[in-house]
Amino acid sequence: MGLKEAANKILCRWMKGTGPNDNIVVGSRIRLARNIAKVPFPATASEGQLAHVGDLVRMATVANGQSNMDYLAIAEMPRLERELLVEKHLISPQQTRDVKHKAVVLGRDELVSIMVNEEDHLRIQSICPGFQLESAWEQCNQVDDTLGDSLEYAFSPELGYLTACPTNVGTGLRASVMLHLPVLTMTQQMQRAIPAINKLGLAVRGLYGEGTEAVGNVYQISNQLTLGHSEQEIIQHLATVARQIIDQEESGRKQLLEVGKAQLEDRTYRSLGVLSQARVISSQEAMQLLSEVWLGVDLGLIKELDPKTLKSLVVLIRPAHLQKIIGKEMDTGERDGFRGDLVREYIRMGAKEKDSELKEGES
Amino acid sequence: MVCEECRKRPAVIHITKIVNNRKTEAHLCQECAQSRGELTFVSPTAFTFQNFLAGMLQHSQATPTGPSVETPTAYCPNCGFSYNQFKESGQLGCSVCYEHFQGQIKPLLKRIQGSVAHTGKIPSQHGVAIECRRQIEMLREQQRTAISQEKYEDAAKLRDKIRALEKELQETKERDGR
Numbered sequence: 001m002g003l004k005e006a007a008n009k010i011l012c013r014w015m016k017g018t019g020p021n022d023n024i025v026v027g028s029r030i031r032l033a034r035n036i037a038k039v040p041f042p043a044t045a046s047e048g049q050l051a052h053v054g055d056l057v058r059m060a061t062v063a064n065g066q067s068n069m070d071y072l073a074i075a076e077m078p079r080l081e082r083e084l085l086v087e088k089h090l091i092s093p094q095q096t097r098d099v100k101h102k103a104v105v106l107g108r109d110e111l112v113s114i115m116v117n118e119e120d121h122l123r124i125q126s127i128c129p130g131f132q133l134e135s136a137w138e139q140c141n142q143v144d145d146t147l148g149d150s151l152e153y154a155f156s157p158e159l160g161y162l163t164a165c166p167t168n169v170g171t172g173l174r175a176s177v178m179l180h181l182p183v184l185t186m187t188q189q190m191q192r193a194i195p196a197i198n199k200l201g202l203a204v205r206g207l208y209g210e211g212t213e214a215v216g217n218v219y220q221i222s223n224q225l226t227l228g229h230s231e232q233e234i235i236q237h238l239a240t241v242a243r244q245i246i247d248q249e250e251s252g253r254k255q256l257l258e259v260g261k262a263q264l265e266d267r268t269y270r271s272l273g274v275l276s277q278a279r280v281i282s283s284q285e286a287m288q289l290l291s292e293v294w295l296g297v298d299l300g301l302i303k304e305l306d307p308k309t310l311k312s313l314v315v316l317i318r319p320a321h322l323q324k325i326i327g328k329e330m331d332t333g334e335r336d337g338f339r340g341d342l343v344r345e346y347i348r349m350g351a352k353e354k355d356s357e358l359k360e361g362e363s
Numbered sequence: 364m365v366c367e368e369c370r371k372r373p374a375v376i377h378i379t380k381i382v383n384n385r386k387t388e389a390h391l392c393q394e395c396a397q398s399r400g401e402l403t404f405v406s407p408t409a410f411t412f413q414n415f416l417a418g419m420l421q422h423s424q425a426t427p428t429g430p431s432v433e434t435p436t437a438y439c440p441n442c443g444f445s446y447n448q449f450k451e452s453g454q455l456g457c458s459v460c461y462e463h464f465q466g467q468i469k470p471l472l473k474r475i476q477g478s479v480a481h482t483g484k485i486p487s488q489h490g491v492a493i494e495c496r497r498q499i500e501m502l503r504e505q506q507r508t509a510i511s512q513e514k515y516e517d518a519a520k521l522r523d524k525i526r527a528l529e530k531e532l533q534e535t536k537e538r539d540g541r
């Protein structure tokens with residue numbers, strides 16, 4: 001099996017999928033925080049209580065005919081598999097620490113996941129490719145309905161769903177979109193936009209959640225308030241703001257093409273040059289260059305590659321994905337070397353595929 | 364490409380600026396970009412509600428209406444959590460804590476969330492009764508408006524609807540033993 005086939009097998013479904021505005025929106029995610037009534041929240045609960053929560057969730061999901069899901073104890077997972085799930089955005093980095101009694105109930109399609117005993121007893125999440133907050137909400141809501149039939153949720157008619165942290169109380173909803181914004185970043189507009197976005201009650205973070213940098217020009221934008229508005233209103237508000245940011249990025253791309261097409265073409269091709277020749281490359285440098293090449297492809301400046309090649313690479317170059325592809329653990333130095341090999345090979349194969357597609361189209 | 368500032372380390376950050384339609388570029392290494400303040404990354408210590416909350420709690424004085432820390436009521440009867448523990452961690456112990464510390468939690472929620480009234484989804488197990496109460500509340504409001512506008516016929520219709528819902532609510536309670 002070639003490198004590319006091996007890599008494609010590891011890619012998870014939502015990352016391979018397509019959706020509206022997926023030249024800018026990497027994915028849309030909905031997360032619901034839920035707790036079992038009266039059982040202390042995970043940080044306060046005893047070992048027995050945590051195990052009990054695990055049993056309840058197991059019974060409400062896999063044992064309850066939800067056969068398209070698997071209940072996986074984090075402690076029984078090899079370290080690499082845990083990190084792979086983090087890179088796929090299916091569990092949080094926190095879920096891989098202090099793993100006793102932590103679990104994840106994973107949909108076989110890898111679109112839905114339920115974290116057990118993270119900050120709250122349950123964190124139900126659904127993720128869709130592109131700009132599809134509504135579909136993600138429908139999916140998540142359905143899983144929540146099913147669970148709510150057999151679990152007695154901590155709920156107050158006045159305050160809504162009760163959560164360990166009062167910042168999640170009410171709907172327990174965190175809706176977010178992951179946006180690739182190379183032009184707003186390079187023209188420094190994002191820097192100015194962030195305080196304005198914050199004022200609208202939305203948080204801006206890097207690719208892997210709280211406290212991470214916006215590596216590779218990918219930002220996560222999500223609601224901060226969870227109480228006083230319905231789920232629909234919260235999602236609608238985020239969608240409206242995200243729509244404006246997407247439009248800004250789109251028009252910025254067009255403007256940049258008008259004022260500096262030659263320079264932009266040169267710059268994106270230089271990035272492609274480095275990626276197709278580099279022997280040793282760090283994750284951060286690769287992310288930055290991939291972001292620029294993806295921009296070049298989207299603007300039609302780079303014609304020999306498809307956007308999907310770049311979008312796949314953005315994920316495949318992450319440490320756990322790399323190690324999974326090669327099938328062994330590697331230190332940073334080894335990873336940087338293998339990353340170079342993978343990127344070169346993947347780009348070569350991507351260009352070859354595109355070329356034969358074009359030729360087929362002609363004949 | 365080497366960094367144009369130090370001419371030693373490789374340039375990994377490429378910055379384009381457009382000022383009055385004139386484009387300038389800079390190619391810098393991580394360190395030099397940082398020192399020139401050119402990094403457009405979100406700072407790792409980005410301001411978020413979660414880490415803000417604990418700080419806010421520690422600096423705020425206990426609300427005078429709530430139970431003081433010395434009294435036994437300062438501990439949640441269900442999980443034994445104290446309000447001081449909440450002030451330190453920014454997290455509560457269990458769902459009963461919300462009821463027990465409501466004197467302190469509600470003003471706080473009002474400040475951070477801007478509201479203390481949930482209007483979203485209701486879990487199916489609590490569903491019928493709460494939905495009923497919400498509708499009754501809404502109809503009562505409409506009834507008041509109708510009366511104030513002297514639309515007595517409308518008000519009578521609304522009254523009948525409210526009565527029907529109240530009966531339904533009573534039946535639900537009896538059936539569920541709640």
Ligand SMILES: [Zn+2]
Pocket residue numbers: 366367368369370371372391392393394395396
């Ligand atoms: Zn330098």
Ligand SMILES: [Zn+2]
Pocket residue numbers: 439440441442443444456457458459460461
């Ligand atoms: Zn408690």
